[in-house]
Amino acid sequence: xxxxxxxxxxxxxxxxxxxxxxxxxxxxxxxxxxxxxxxxxxxxxxxxxxxxxxxxxxxxxxxxxxxxxxxxxxxxxxxxxxxxxxxxxxxxxxxxxxxxxxxxxxxxxxxxxxxxxxxxxxxxxxxxxxxxxxxxxxxxxxxxxxxxxxxxxxxxxxxxxxxxxxxxxxxxxxxxxxxxxxxxxxxxxxxxxxxxxxxxxxxxx
Numbered sequence: 231x232x233x234x235x236x237x238x239x240x241x242x243x244x245x246x247x248x249x250x251x252x253x254x255x256x257x258x259x260x261x262x263x264x265x266x267x268x269x270x271x272x273x274x275x276x277x278x279x280x281x282x283x284x285x286x287x288x289x290x291x292x293x294x295x296x297x298x299x300x301x302x303x304x305x306x307x308x309x310x311x312x313x314x315x316x317x318x319x320x321x322x323x324x325x326x327x328x329x330x331x332x333x334x335x336x337x338x339x340x341x342x343x344x345x346x347x348x349x350x351x352x353x354x355x356x357x358x359x360x361x362x363x364x365x366x367x368x369x370x371x372x373x374x375x376x377x378x379x380x381x382x383x384x385x386x387x388x389x390x391x392x393x394x395x396x397x398x399x400x401x402x403x404x405x406x407x408x409x410x411x412x413x414x415x416x417x418x419x420x421x422x423x424x425x426x427x428x429x430x431x432x433x434x435x
Contacts, residue, residue, distance in 0.1 A: 243271060245275060246270075246271055246272075246273075247260055249275045249279070250263070253282065253292070253296065254293070254296055255296055255300065259296065259300045262300055262303075263299070263300060263303040266302075266303050266304075267304050267306075267307070269307075270303055270306060270307065278306050281307070281310065282295060282306070284310045284313075285313075288313065288314070288317060289327050289330075289331060290331060290334075294331060294335055297335055298334060298338035299338075301338050302338040302339055304342075305338060305341070305342075308342060312341075312342070312346070313341045315346060316340070316341050316345065316346050316349065317341065319346065319349065319350065323353060323363060323366075323367070324363045324367050325367055325371075329367065329371045332371065332374075333370065333371065333374040333377070336374045336375070337374050337375060337377065337378060339378075340374070340377055340378075349377060352381065352384075353366060355381045355384060355385070356369070356370075356376075356384070359384075359385070359388050359400075361400065361403075361404075368404065369403065369410075370407070372407045373407035373408045373411060375411050376407065376410050376411065379411065384410055386414065387409075387410050387411075387412075387414060388403065388410070390418075391403065
């Protein structure tokens with residue numbers, strides 16, 4: 231990605247590595263960061279540290295910052311105001327600070343600016359399926375990956391559960407939100423199996 235690193239001053243690279251070590255990153259973490267986002271290696275340490283401090287002000291613990299930035303290192307480079315916008319939008323919707331942090335730890339990409347419009351659209355789509363805001367918060371807390379699925383995927387999945395049991399479809403998803411992420415074909419196979427052994431109604435209860 232950035233072959234110019236070969237010509238970069240070794241002392242700058244060492245300072246960069248030492249900074250991450252002092253923050254609590256392991257050598258494995260640092261290698262992962264450089265592999266995913268090599269431009270970080272020549273970023274101003276003060277800028278990276280300021281970004282680190284901003285995450286702390288947003289309520290993240292140092293260990294959580296290490297976790298999410300190792301998964302997605304570019305979070306150390308993005309505009310902090312974009313992150314604030316997304317977090318504030320989630321809070322206004324009804325997400326608590328604790329739930330937001332839990333979700334971000336699982337899908338850190340959700341706090342990138344490009345996801346703000348997608349996120350709003352996703353929450354509206356779930357509301358259109360007759361879920362209340364509190365139910366949506368609960369569902370996405372237990373299965374944050376729903377926030378990354380396309381609206382068509384969620385709609386087709388929910389329609390499938392409606393076809394199985396119209397009265398209980400919503401209850402099923404609230405109880406087991408992970409089902410919205412399963413392959414419909416796999417679910418169909420299980421449903422067919424339960425029907426054959428006459429236990430479908432028991433399973434749905």
